[in-house]
Amino acid sequence: MKKHTFADTATMLRRNVRHTLRYPSMTIGSVFGPVIMLLLFVGVLGRTLGAGLPVGTGGYIGYLAPGIIITAVASGSMATAVAICVDLTEGIVDRFRTMPISRVAFLSAHVVNSMLTTVASTAAVTLVAVLLGFRPHATAGAWVGAIGLLLVLTFALTWLAVAFGLVSATPEAASNAPMLIVFLPFVGSAFAPASAMPAGVSQFAEYQPFTPAIETVRGLLTGTPIGHNGVIAVAWCVVIAAGGATWALSAFRQGRAQ
């Protein structure tokens, strides 16, 4: 049988984009969360938190904004879990399974659509950060690097979210499972340096996947040292993407519980 993976993915993507445009509340939701965190941490806690930081990082917003941007990427990607799970409750997915369609097309269309919405929501969050006084001073090359890393991270987290969505029994469960991921940046260097945390927590914060990503984006946008963080961040993304995609495909092939 001749497969039409690309054509089928494009067809499925058109369907997903229509869904997103007609039912945009999930996308809007993934902008709201990070923006509220931004307002809370800058407006309410900013002065106190900023006082505990080494000087010369462009104020607390300069430290915080890259972390919030990563949080936006995480919550945008994780919204895919709910989208996938809701889609599976629609009878039409069973119809797709009885048609000679490339099995990957359905999932990859969801991934591409989710990446588009995450790019939009992350851009919106970045814009709010700039309005609140975030002044990145980065070269064009550094911007490209930062955006590139954010895209790779979005890709990896989205595949993981697809797997979460596929194995969740209900949309409610699908929205709970990724909460861990969305809050993981908190126990990283998003809001405060890992080195300032208590022993144990500090080690965890240093070695969890979000910290190198945050440190790299922060370094690229505000000039703090990056060290090996860039390589480690990309390596984490590759591992998460490969694991997530493998898990997602096998879950989709097996079908749902029965």
Place this chain on the structure above:
Amino acid sequence: MTETNSHAVAVSGLRKSFGDKKVLDGIDVNVPAGTVFALLGPNGAGKTTTVRILSTLLRADAGHARVNGHDLGQDPDAVRASIGVTGQFSAVDNLLTATENLVLMADLHHLGRRAGRRRAAELLDRFGLADVAGQPLSTFSGGMRRRLDLAMTLVSRPKLIFLDEPTTGLDPRSRRDLWQIVRELVADGVTIFLTTQYLEEADQLADRIAVLDGGRIVAEGSAAELKRLVPGGHIRLRFTDAEQLAAAARALGADQLDADALTLQVPSDGGQAALRSVLDRLDAERISAAELSLHTPDLDDVFLALTSR
């Protein structure tokens, strides 16, 4: 040319269990191309499981199945390319319009942009959905939804269509509309594999009926053949007192009497002559019945007789 090639569906020894629960316990089914086959059974008999296996949604634990000549296990994509499935739960995209749903199907079948749109328009017309083609599905009734569902199945002109309880939950009018559509499909040479719990539906549409109960096929044949499996029709007479009942039983030579209900059953084919002869004999003995009713066996009797445990 082997026999299986002329069969749209050829299944032998199909088995499926979910955990400890045996759902299908060795099913053999052969459906000649161009006919309507009905799988009839109560809820939980295994009808939907059978359709899910034959439409590649589920893997059987054991058994052989060929669908349109393709081996189900070895070439599922060839099977998928030749079938259409409409289930009891609507398989439509609720966030798209009717046209968008049909064009989605056309695109996934790679009909090409122009041909796909033409096919969509044609089906909207045929299923009486042209007026609501651009409306969101949230405004659709159950009957409209089911018609769109079937239209989506037909986009690729499949040779074999699985209809899994296609009229469950529909009002009588929508049910009749759907039956009409099925008859038109059969006239076009399409094979229909139908599951239903409505005997009337099987009687109306099917060339052959298999009664499925507890994961086994307990009877198979045409509607007429199945009806012959249960005791024939009878005339039922009710009397006002036991004396009359006894006299009638003597006069008619019938022994199926119910002394409490004061009723007597006389075997009969329900024809005019048989009825007249009973009435004549009653008249001759000056016995008058309070009530007379004719009972011909229908699939209900067959169903109850075969599926009672």
